[in-house]
Amino acid sequence: MTTHTLSRRQFLKRTGVIVSTFTLAGPTAIAQQSTPLPGGLSNNRMLDGWVRINSNNTVTVFTGKCEIGQGILTALAQIAADELDVAYERVEIISADTARTPNEGMTAGSLSVENSGTALRFACAEARGMLLAAASRKLNVAVEKLSVADGAISATPVRMTYWEVAKDVSFKREATATFKPKPVAQHKVIGKNVPRLDLPAKVTGGTAYVQDMRLPGMLFGRVVRPPSYRATLQSVDEAAVRAMPGVVAVTRDGNFLAVAAEREEQAIKAAQALRASAKWNETPDLPPSGLALYDHLKKMPARDSVINTKTPVNASGGKITTIEAEYTRPFQAHGALGPSAAVAQFQDGKYQVWTHSQGVFPLRTDLAKALKTTVANVTCTHVEGAGCYGHNGADDAACDAALLARATNGRPVKLQWMRDDEFVWEPYGSAMIMKMQAQLDEAKNIVSWQHEIWSHPHNTRPTSNAAGSFVLGGWHLANPVPPVVPNNGPQPAGAADRNAVPLYDFPRQNILLHYVTDMPVRTSALRTLGAYANVFALESFIDEVALAAGADPVEFRLRHMKNPRARAVIELAAQKAGWKPGAKGNGTSGRGIAFAQYKNLACYCAVVADVTVDRTDNVRVTRAVSAVDAGLIINPEGIIHQIEGGIIQSASWTLKEQVKFDRQRITTRSWADYPIFTFNDVPAVEVHLINMPNERPLGTGEGSQGPAVAAIANAIANATGKRPRDLPFTPDKVRALTS
């Protein structure tokens, strides 16, 4: 979907007609036999798949990435405007549609600017070069003598526009990446605080989200999920529900149960009636809660692997001090403000699905499997939903809607999850244990470092390659398409082990993973995957070791860090926060610092947090100061907002959040069961950017989550003299520490 304001009429126009005047090449087959191209171009090599010059004095660019509230389409439009030399207002951007855009897999991992942005830089530079070459021939003026301003090509006294010359230029060929993107000095839109394209509609009630879609004849759908993960449906009174007012269809297939009705409130009542009459068989097969959860996790069968190991050439002699600590993180929820939803229509054997999935192409494959049809019969179009922060119920809702649409005689159906559907069924960020060990030599330097992880999978998203299915609907059918066991993502990005390999220069290190593939509680990608917990442990523990070494936390970090960009953000954050070396907390207030380069590949980020601990043991983060190096800055405000939002969300996870369950059912069903930060909890946040115009742009969407949790933990330790190691730091946990 484009980000420009979509009226209802536009929605219908855009979704009803598939324009195919450009090429969608099969991604992988070509990639395997061709030389690599920059960013997302490598797997989507046709130039006209990325950029098109329209006859109405505009340009259209295409991206396989989607808007999830992070402002990505605005940043990509900025890139296209600069590389093409057209006004930003002339750029239309179309995103994430299996019928129309490049296949760029998932919008995840803070990679969209790096992959799609890089592809668009090269594709647009090449398009500009081809247009200039054509104009040069027509005007009989050397290319070097031509200049472009907002699509107008001129060489005094002659002049010609992109829109005039475009009809003589075909982009129907593979990109070559031989036209170099512009140097920073020539950027006019990149680096500027261009306002977000999508916000005007959102502040005035325009059509913005899949929840806002209204199609002619559209029905309203609800799903009735089992009461627990592995419950099986024994009986349900479908006939009684079919007779209810407005009910058009009741679908039952194995353990999948859904209803469609003329009016939304009728669908809700019908779903309630179905739920009330359904009889399920359940088994109490969930793990214990509290600290017992972690003992249980450690005892589960695991795939053990050495993630990274380093042995010194010269082991230092002398007296060694060994320090150990263990950190834990519970299951945590995405908690999207808008529960997942999708619109689906089934006509003549073909499915059209409008979804807020982060990966319309992988989703299409999983839907085809669940629907027992071919991929060619399924079209998935991205339409925004509420912010998702990873793999929430979006893909599942898309499958639910498609399954239900089979029973509505061609009428489209909007299926909306209820709040408890989202809380109970979304895949959570995995519970994790991080067991740390470090050794100090006589000079109080770290000579050995060990980081051992126990974790469930962090990526059970739909994937185009797997044999199984990762959508709930597929699992619940009478003839189910069960999930396959996902592998842990490989280093250097990693998944469960993300950011467990220290960027510090330790002579000896050993990073171990116990990957627990059995998932009694459903888990998948929550913003940063394992990095939130691993940075929490790594950056808390380095403070513990600094304390044991009698060193200041900032000085101790810098002592072990050679990377100049890492050093720069640590130093800048400390300076801007007014860091005082060796400052002690006073029992009720304290300060902490932490650092990470997200994935050891994306932006560098340091956070200094100030906390207070009141008489009721309630922790408040009063201020957070952050320094960020994200390479070349595309949109400063966009980066600041991502870092600021990440700090606030991470602080909420850190002080408040854990999913609750008994031995049979998830018991987190509403916001009352899962409190998050409100306005009175939120700290003042400062973000300081270091622009590196000659470096490539680095992703920022997940950059601050890890540093924020560890800075808060370090600040609590600084304030109270006691080390919090078991998330979240609720008053009862802090009381147990300090009493």
Add this chain to the structure above:
Amino acid sequence: MPDYILRVNGTQRTVSTDADTPLLYVLRNDFELNGPKYSCGMAQCGACTVHIEGRAARSCVTPVSSLAGKAVTTLEGIGTLDKMHPLQKAFLDEQAAQCGYCTSGMIMAAKALLDSTPKPSDAQIRNALAGNLCRCGSHNRIVRAVQRAAGAVKGA
């Protein structure tokens, strides 16, 4: 199903539905308004906030049968793309949203505050919005937008 006459953003319409139908669904589906959002259905998050007779209310728990003779205002009723309310303009100026799903509720809750307290303090704004959840972490920008609108309202 009984008929209910509803007045929303100055438009009157008769809706046939059950007495206990939440106003939210009538606004979204019968009036085709996108402002009020479904999020919790339990008055826990504020995404569905509208004004009833000028007072902020949670449309997800307000039955249509309680609205006879009462004026309902949604985000669409306070301003448009061409003629924005100062709060809408301020939210744009401060870029006070990431995903924007909470925005409508935030603006309507903030409008209720400014209607009674034209120059609120930071603490008054935070208290007034404490029942409205934002998951993206845009809180501080939202507070600044309300402060900005408060200034604009005074100057207008």
